[in-house]
Amino acid sequence: MSRDLLPGVTGVLVLADGTVLQGVGVGAVGEAVGEVCFNTAMTGYQEILTDPSYMAQIVAFTFPHVGNVGTNVQDIEQMSGSAETAARGAIFRDVPTRPANWRADSDLETWMSRRGVVGLAGVDTRALTRRIREQGMPHAVIAHNPEGKFDLEALAAKAREWSGLVGLDLAKEATTLQPFVYDEGLWSWEDGYAKPLDNPKYEVVVVDYGVKRNILRALTSVGARATVVPANTPAEEILKRNPDGVLLSNGPGDPAATGQYAVPEIRKLVESGKPVFGICLGHQMLALALGAKTVKMDQGHHGANHPVKDLTTGKVEIVSMNHGFTVDRDSLPGPVVETHVSLFDGTNAGIALKDKPVFSVQHHPEASPGPTDSLYLFQRFAENMDRAKA
Numbered sequence: 001m002s003r004d005l006l007p008g009v010t011g012v013l014v015l016a017d018g019t020v021l022q023g024v025g026v027g028a029v030g031e032a033v034g035e036v037c038f039n040t041a042m043t044g045y046q047e048i049l050t051d052p053s054y055m056a057q058i059v060a061f062t063f064p065h066v067g068n069v070g071t072n073v074q075d076i077e078q079m080s081g082s083a084e085t086a087a088r089g090a091i092f093r094d095v096p097t098r099p100a101n102w103r104a105d106s107d108l109e110t111w112m113s114r115r116g117v118v119g120l121a122g123v124d125t126r127a128l129t130r131r132i133r134e135q136g137m138p139h140a141v142i143a144h145n146p147e148g149k150f151d152l153e154a155l156a157a158k159a160r161e162w163s164g165l166v167g168l169d170l171a172k173e174a175t176t177l178q179p180f181v182y183d184e185g186l187w188s189w190e191d192g193y194a195k196p197l198d199n200p201k202y203e204v205v206v207v208d209y210g211v212k213r214n215i216l217r218a219l220t221s222v223g224a225r226a227t228v229v230p231a232n233t234p235a236e237e238i239l240k241r242n243p244d245g246v247l248l249s250n251g252p253g254d255p256a257a258t259g260q261y262a263v264p265e266i267r268k269l270v271e272s273g274k275p276v277f278g279i280c281l282g283h284q285m286l287a288l289a290l291g292a293k294t295v296k297m298d299q300g301h302h303g304a305n306h307p308v309k310d311l312t313t314g315k316v317e318i319v320s321m322n323h324g325f326t327v328d329r330d331s332l333p334g335p336v337v338e339t340h341v342s343l344f345d346g347t348n349a350g351i352a353l354k355d356k357p358v359f360s361v362q363h364h365p366e367a368s369p370g371p372t373d374s375l376y377l378f379q380r381f382a383e384n385m386d387r388a389k390a
Contacts, residue, residue: 010148011120013058013091013128014155016139016162023122024095025144027112031155032088033141033162034058037324038129040303043069044369045108049087049117050077052174052210053280053322055252056165058089058142059302060128066092067108070099074193077212077368078174079228084116085174085210085252089142091128092121118142136298137324139164165324166296169260170253171281174210175231182206182216182226193217200225202385205243207231209251209258209281214368218375219247222382232261235268244385245275248282250364255284255294255325263289270358275384277377278360284327286360287351291333297347300324301362304370307343308363310350316343319363320370326362327351357384 004020005012011025013036038060039048045066048059078086096108096119112119120142132138139162141155185194194217201223206216208228219226224245229238231251238246246269251258258281266289269276278286284294301321308319321342329338329348340350340361352359359381365374 004152005148005150008148010146011144012150012152012155013120013123014141014143014152014159016156016159018156020152021120021123021128023120025119025146026092026096026109026121027090027119027144028116029144029146030118031141031143032058032118033139033158034088035137035165035324036060036128036132036140037137037300037302038062038125038132040305041320041369042304044304046071046075047077047369049090051087051212051322052078052085053250053252054087055085055170055174055210056168057087058091058140059087060091060125062125062129064093064125065097067096068099069101070104071106071108071111072103073105074103077214079176079208079211079213080174087117089118089120091123091125091142092119093123093125095121118144120144132299137300166254167257168253169257171209171231171251171258174251175208176228177230179227179229182228183220184217185220186214186217194220197223197225202244202382203227203241204245204247205229205238205241206247206249207233207238207282209249209262211249211251212364212366212368214366215247215249215279218366218378222378224382231258233265235265235272238269239272239274243274244389245277245381247381248276248278248286248360250280250282252281255281255288259285259288270353270356273356273388275357275381275388277381280323280362280364283351283360283362284325286358287327287332290336290351290353292336293328293331294325295328297324297326301342301344306363308340308349309343310340312339317373318371319365319374320367321363323362357388
């Protein structure tokens with residue numbers, strides 16, 4: 001039914017409890033179900049909407065003005081390029097503005113429509129953010145219909161019936177199907193993305209649970225050639241490549257669900273003595289492999305302004321985060337050291353093994369979007385590989 005909607009409404013967000021947010025539909029026409037989270041980043045909306053870690057989620061942007069830099073083909077973070085393996089929807093305070101940036105090759109609305117991302121603008125994102133902070137991330141359906149016709153009861157029922165992220169293995173959908181080599185480097189102002197290295201110093205195997213391009217670029221920037229392999233690749237196959245190190249990538253979904261097949265292989269990689277570096281989902285599954293537990297968070301961490309303390313140096317970094325599950329710090333076993341902690345809520349943000357070159361972080365050191373405070377972690381990984389080779 002649409003009798004309760006205001007005139008001119010072409011988009012809605014219907015929560016599982018029946019709450020309806022009305023506004024202007026933008027981007028793709030249709031509907032999408034997912035978990036609603038908020039992101040506090042002031043920049044990088046294209047990178048956020050193409051981050052595979054947002055798969056099965058609807059992102060509400062707290063920054064009110066979105067769209068001014070447009071979109072381009074270079075800033076897509078997912079490897080597949082498919083909207084099926086990234087954010088399902090986007091919520092804005094204002095209708096996205098027209099692009100005014102020299103790198104833009106499309107405006108945001110057209111790009112969203114082309115990719116199948118359903119958007120909603122003109123809603124009170126501050127009120128929605130406050131609700132999520134107080135009551136957790138709700139299940140919802142975001143819908144766009146230019147004629148303004150919506151069956152609100154059916155949309156609420158669809159939101160209620162959605163199973164949610166707990167127990168959901170999404171890495172199997174976000175991962176590559178075949179191994180490939182990635183050798184493009186980080187972006188610089190005048191030169192663009194760095195060219196491939198003639199003589200890579202390290203050979204790194206990246207286990208792809210939904211890897212971001214800038215993680216691969218950051219690896220190249222410290223002298224590595226990255227061979228990306230599917231999420232379900234056996235440890236024996238990875239070790240046959242004789243890598244100098246292994247990176248466990250970010251990705252979407254419940255780490256315990258993906259861990260059903262990934263954790264046993266991660267244990268073998270750790271036991272091999274090879275340097276291992278985990279990021280986000282890779283961090284969570286490394287923790288599971290080492291004997292810790294993960295839990296679902298009420299509101300998660302999503303933004304590019306999160307303070308994290310590196311306990312190994314005493315320094316505080318501002319980092320980019322995107323996760324709805326966390327490692328239970330109280331469950332960390334004896335051989336595991338906590339290396340990083342969130343200064344927002346005290347949750348775990350990094351671990352390392354005492355006796356092996358193995359470490360991981362919850363945040364995104366590749367900084368896309370976000371500050372570059374944590375890029376040193378790739379150098380730390382390179383130093384581990386140097387010591388292992390020596």
